[in-house]
Amino acid sequence: AAEDGVDIISLSITPNRRPPGIATFFNPIDMALLSAVKAGIFVVQAAGNTGPSPKSICSFSPWIFTVGAASHDRIYSNSIVLGNNITIHGVGLAPGTQNDAMYTLVSAAHAVNDTMTSENIYASDCQDSSAFKRDVVRGNILICSYSIRFVLGLATIRQALGTAKDLDAAGVVFYMDPFLLGFQLNPIPMRIPGIVIPSPDDSKVSFLALYIEYFEQSLDFDKFLQIFLEYYNSSLVWDETTRKVVSFGGAACISGGIRANFSHSAPKIMFYSARGPDPEDASFVNADILKPNIVAPGNFIWAAWSSGGSDSVEFQGESFAMMSGTSMAAPHIAGLAALIKQKFPNISPAAIGSALSTTASLYDRNGGPIQAQRTYANPDMGLSTATPFDMGSGFVNATAALDPGLIFDTSYDEYMSFLCGINGSSPVVQNYTGEVCGSSPTLNSIDLNLPSITISKMNSSLVIRRTVINIGSNETYRVSWSEPNGTSIKLAPNQFFIPRGGKQVLSVFFQTTLDSNVASFGRISLVGSLGHSVSIPVSVLVKIYNTTG
Template sequence: MGMKGISIFLSTVAVLSLGSSSTTSTAKASSDQTSNSSRVYVVYMGSAAPNSLTSTRASLRTDHAHLLTSLLSRKANALVHIYRHGFSGFAARLSEEEARSMARKPGVVSVFPDPLFKLHTTHSWDFLKYQTALEIHSFPDSISDDDDDSTPPHTSVSDTIIGILDTGIWPESESFNDKDIGPIPSRWRGTCMKGPDFTSSNCNRKLIGARFYNSGDLITDNDSPRDLVGHGTHVAGTAAGSVVPGASYYGLAAGTAKGGSPGSRIAMYKVCTAEGCFGSTILAAFDDAIRDGVDVLSLSLGSSSYQPDLTSDPIAIGAFHAVEQGIIVVSSAGNDGPKRETVANFAPWLLTVAASTMDRNFESNVVLGGNKVVKGEGINLSGLQKSPVYPLIYALSAKTADADEPEARNCDRQSLDKNMIKGKIVICDTDVPIYTTDDQIEAVKSLGGIGVIFDRDDDNGIMAETYGAFPATAINLKDAKHIFSYINSTRNPVATILPTETVTKYKPAPTIAYFSSRGPSAATNNILKPDIAAPGVDILAAWPGNDTAVTPAGKEPPKFNVISGTSMACPHVSGIAATVKSQNPTWSPSAIRSAIMTTATQTNNLKATITTDSSSIATPYDYGAGEVTTTGPLQPGLVYETDTIDYLNYLCYYGFDTSKIKTIARTTPNGFACPEDSKADYISNINYPSIAISKFNGNESRNIRRKVTNVAGDGEVVFTATVDTPSGLSVKVIPDKLHFSKNNQKLSYQVVFSSTTSAPKEDMFGSLTWSNGKHKVRSPFVVSI
């Protein structure tokens, strides 16, 4: 098919892809009329046609066009999305047999069922009602105290564009005002799509683009870029919200709201609804974002219960092609912690972010009879008296005769005696995951209870959930013992729950959040993930202005909301990445990632080593290189640039063959071929800012190679290596001094790891730091047995 034929072909199928809200209805109708064996599959065909980003009419590769023609001649309503800008392929409704047939066609890299991804919030642990947010005084975030000057330096006008794949945006929020922002960059090729509740005038010089997508399966809340969930608005405000004085959640966390890069532009790609995010839609947004001209992509979403293979992971696929085009892709690590090997978004071309706490806390204390105060955490606007005058009962004591004990302890409505609950504050256990705090509060309220105290496992970490006007708070099990002792020793126990107060300068901070997913990656232990940690607990940022679900009685809907998750940590790093990009526009995505990782801190505000929520010393499996800093990445001294050949070799070592890699990659070096000896262990040698070695035993040594680029700007400069070596390991750096004669010069070195014991018993953690007296460039390493 020639170029003219391809253009005509595209015009005939465009209505079947992304353009109008009617597409969803058509696809849904098709779904209803299709056999149970038919579902949406993604057909991934690697790189796009060479001129697909620059031509006025996007072109398709010939094999791509032929495959689409064949499909549409058989199934007119099958097509869901076409990918033609950043990469090649499509999503279509196919039977399993048709999918297998597609996979055998020339030019096809992989065919896989359309996966449903989740927003990376804390729903599984029920920490917060909407499972999403964060802020911190010592780090960039969506809100800070008026006297906080720690936000990274920025200009009032910036051409850096942050693309956000999420639930949409609430454009009327003051966080997206375009005051003092200059004209939209001329290179911007995006659009502001219209919907029933969204017009082109909703975009401005701050919010320069807004797209939405029809998934073919999800029809709810999918006909406009407007955010009806809150997650996308919150994320966008955290990453690049404009400066808004006087922000708070009903007076809590009061201060001036601002994103990590307030001068950056925002482009929203609505790929998720409250139901989730389909992989085919995520790929469509990647495809558009690459063509639109974004500089940073921020994804607070990913897999949870499983880790897809690279050939079937839409985030890894889309991000690979975005990085090829010079776009840095920042992603959340997931909320399946604290178990090992739960980290999501493990591809080495992603910058993967874990979640940490900050030095601000929300306390809602319990006062017992005798005025004994028990520390609690939660966000409520309690109207109870401050004196302990309300009867107090443990839910188990109100169990009905035929109820099971666990259900009663966890405040199951059907398991409790209404007469015993009415008018009392109720203590509810939280060890049965099927009961959310919302469920428990509603149960207590329906039975006439006036307040709830949740007791939580100390190891789970306590963080502030938003309870609105209902008096509720959470305490740890250690403190709960004092309450139970009081109840058991008192004939008529009484208590009250105090309204929330904001506590600042809380210590220790940061700690790694309990829910934050941990490394190593289940896919490969030879790349350390996560890469970095950032604030992700109790973050205040912009919120949809009509959300009555989080509005206490008698109050106006909040303009800002407090939520938690690695979803909230991710945009903090996206904002920093945008700031680094604005000051170093020629830096590659890997140079920006390196600058962020090698300047991280491992020290908390007690000047001690950062710990987890359970007070254990945090390791690189918890936080990667450490907690992100705001100014360090602007002057990193040295950077590790992971170039094309590194990523291609990674694919070789991962198991791809040369022909498939040449189909995937937009450009490959002349004569490129996978090394004959390609195995997973060699992944350790791709030029990454951290080092990970797997399957290490006491009878061997491993030689790891790295290359650094001098960006210190000091002309002649010498960096000297120092190693923090764990017990049982010997680490030698060759050479241990790097002499640079000019800026941007590249020099290589080797690190030899050997054991000092015959049988290491546990994984070993350490670090290598290059310093010239002005800059410290730190790389964590992990040697796993």
């Protein structure tokens, strides 16, 4: 990449486990990326989808810009309206039935050929059109089961849609097997009217909860499937002798899920997005480095897709797919980094990261603090305010990042001084970089000129210095701060003038006010007279209050 003159690398791979050895930073991926930074390349890496547990982050080093995943305000929702005027929400990037007309509901189990035997227990998966009576299904909505076979790849929605089309069905309703507990269902493209109704215990159809939240309804989607099946079964007329259905009384229309709805609840940190604090080594000792660095849209993102790809049967033949994960968030940052590099051609990789970090937003579109999902099951039920270990500096603000005012810069040599300062690291550094640590002064991680301050353990007091560079116009800045619980802060200077291209050293004086092993958070803000605003997250984990002396 360096030889090709690349400016930005977006990486969606991380170490598959916490690297052993003297420090997590010494792994082949991170050290190769350090070489890229040496060549002036800005490196973006997905945080990993191992959240929401603390220290689940899989991207460790200060020279890597680590991106977590957040939701955005575009939501695709689908629904089906029953003949009794009850609306049930579900999944499916599908068109609706024509003109909102009602169509008769017919279960696949009640449309099988008379020649079918009871041994074919999976007929309801709708995988073979020859198994059904065409005259029963034609012009009606076919009901199919979404069983464990779909999860295992033994059945597909694509094949079921083909069955419905062969039988001239007006649409398809899939109902999820109640035994598919905790299965995450992504929006699925459908060429004909269709919808998937979640099972009572399907807790991962999170965009449904968002949809409900948007309309401020109090619907209980745990009962969606039960309501649907009770309505259908109550509408059937049976032959008492043959015990076969002779009349289908249930009807419905599918609204369709192609048009997007927009919610003001975004962004929120997704449950799967990996979390800090950054582990310094395999023994879970914390590093004085903030991870992740930032969050960006990563949930239900339209992504380019190879129509010949075989990774997902449901997306075969499609040119785009709706995907989720930190690998969807990282390219947003890479693209914005390219714009920053275009505007400031001589800017360093660290300075690009600074521009992104110090301008990030802390608030959702309602004006409240960004929330974080903290549980794998029912993720929207246990939201709480996101911390820097959930979202880094915050949610990316593209407009502000292109005009940051001040930046923090860190050079390759400073990263090397940091690595050489790790006890016993000299042979490892030489092995990876070919450079000898020598007798040059070393740096602690806390003294790297990062756009954040993370203190893993503070004993009584500490002084940390940061240097800012003005890449904007001449400006006067006022300094303010909020203190982490158990810590007092003072800054000098609390106001300064800085010309374009000028530098200013900020001294931050910390003092513990109580003993605590609970992480607490604050923030330093630099507000300029021309409207620039620079935000620096402060995280303090262990605080030791010494009353002696």
